Amino acid sequence: MNRDIARLGTTIFETMSGLARDLGAINLGQGFPDGPGPAPLLEAAARALIEKSSQYPPMRGLPELRAAVAGYYAAHQRLDIAPEEVVITSGATEALAAALLALLDPGDEVILFQPLYDAYAPLVRRAGGVPRLVNLIPPHWRLPLDSIEDQLGRRTRMLVLNSPHNPTGSLIDAEEWHFLADLCERHDLLLLCDEVWEAMLFGEGAHRSPLAMAALRERAVKIGSAGKIFSLTGWKVGWACAAPPLAEAIGRMHQYLTFTTPPALQWAVAEGLALPPAWHAGHRRLHAAGRSRLAEGLARAGYAVQEGPATWFLLVDLTQSGIAMDDSTFCERLVREAGVAAIPLSAFYERDAETRYVRFCFTKAPEVLDEAVGRLAAFR
Ligand code: PMP
Ligand code: GLN
Numbered sequence: 001m002n003r004d005i006a007r008l009g010t011t012i013f014e015t016m017s018g019l020a021r022d023l024g025a026i027n028l029g030q031g032f033p034d035g036p037g038p039a040p041l042l043e044a045a046a047r048a049l050i051e052k053s054s055q056y057p058p059m060r061g062l063p064e065l066r067a068a069v070a071g072y073y074a075a076h077q078r079l080d081i082a083p084e085e086v087v088i089t090s091g092a093t094e095a096l097a098a099a100l101l102a103l104l105d106p107g108d109e110v111i112l113f114q115p116l117y118d119a120y121a122p123l124v125r126r127a128g129g130v131p132r133l134v135n136l137i138p139p140h141w142r143l144p145l146d147s148i149e150d151q152l153g154r155r156t157r158m159l160v161l162n163s164p165h166n167p168t169g170s171l172i173d174a175e176e177w178h179f180l181a182d183l184c185e186r187h188d189l190l191l192l193c194d195e196v197w198e199a200m201l202f203g204e205g206a207h208r209s210p211l212a213m214a215a216l217r218e219r220a221v222k223i224g225s226a227g228k229i230f231s232l233t234g235w236k237v238g239w240a241c242a243a244p245p246l247a248e249a250i251g252r253m254h255q256y257l258t259f260t261t262p263p264a265l266q267w268a269v270a271e272g273l274a275l276p277p278a279w280h281a282g283h284r285r286l287h288a289a290g291r292s293r294l295a296e297g298l299a300r301a302g303y304a305v306q307e308g309p310a311t312w313f314l315l316v317d318l319t320q321s322g323i324a325m326d327d328s329t330f331c332e333r334l335v336r337e338a339g340v341a342a343i344p345l346s347a348f349y350e351r352d353a354e355t356r357y358v359r360f361c362f363t364k365a366p367e368v369l370d371e372a373v374g375r376l377a378a379f380r
Pocket of ligand 2: 011013014029030031032166
């Protein structure tokens with residue numbers, strides 16, 4: 001087995017969901033909503049399965065879906081993206097892999113910010129890149145603007161950003177974007193921006209994409225996921241959007257990763273993206289109710305809740321909650337003794353872990369959240 005692969009182990013999401021299944025625990029760990037998903041998309045997929053071709057669609061995606069992605073971003077984020085700048089992938093995960101494999105040369109250094117989504121560092125390494133880890137600053141998880149530049153070297157090629165941010169729910173703000181644009185221009189860096197949570201905004205602040213900024217338009221790759229926009233995480237329809245030379249490179253890599261993505265799901269996502277803004281707002285409100293319910297329930301049970309403005313997650317600060325355990329021990333005991341699965345923040349660190357936070361997913365039915373809160377209250 002390859003040395004990098006040998007040290008990977010199994011992801012925390014799979015491990016915790018497996019434990020939840022085995023123990024019959026409530027799963028607030030891995031991020032996925034319960035329920036079947038939005039009817040218009042399910043119906044569109046069923047229709048497409050019967051009426052459309054199930055053979056290989058065009059390698060970079062159905063033209064209708066590439067146009068729908070461009071149209072969605074024009075309508076929702078006022079972005080000017082041409083359909084030719086969109087590459088449809090099998091989930092955002094494949095878009096990340098394709099972008100890193102296509103754009104890095106062996107030995108290129110990549111700045112990653114911790115806590116970080118677990119796919120980034122292994123993919124950077126397999127693409128021949130060298131991760132340079134920089135810690136975000138709690139409790140608001142800001143970029144350390146004073147020290148990022150110290151991490152840059154002759155071989156630094158790329159920054160990977162995630163906004164809205166999993167697991168903290170934070171957004172990169174205007175000052176940070178301004179700083180990043182200047183940094184990327186001065187050091188000639190590429191910017192890979194994982195925006196899969198862009199539609200799941202509940203609190204203060206607005207989502208901003210680097211593709212909206214002239215200084216970053218030609219050097220940024222924007223990654224999105226229908227799984228998050230439509231609460232259909234198993235569909236694995238994602239995309240990368242970037243200026244033509246970058247999109248071309250990503251498309252060339254994509255043809256040797258998955259080549260394509262199931263056409264019925266592509267048709268359905270194209271229909272879904274064209275739903276009116278009011279539909280999207282209504283869909284978001286379903287999750288907003290779960291967010292308030294879990295946050296209020298946890299607070300009543302004596303937990304110190306930290307709500308970022310976005311994503312399907314909220315954090316509990318164990319120190320502020322007066323709990324002396326580290327987060328991994330807390331989650332291990334919580335799932336076994338109380339029957340609730342959650343994710344320790346330390347799983348989002350490659351090293352120097354902030355080990356005192358726990359992530360809970362709130363996109364569940366009210367009675368599931370209430371039962372989980374009851375168990376958490378009794379566990380203290
Ligand atoms: N990036 C981030 C930050 C995520 O949270 C996730 C999934 N939770 C992904 C990428 C993967 O998205 P997909 O399921 O579309 O591959
Ligand atoms: N992104 C999901 C989460 O943060 C998990 C995805 C996965 O299991 N790979 O919970």
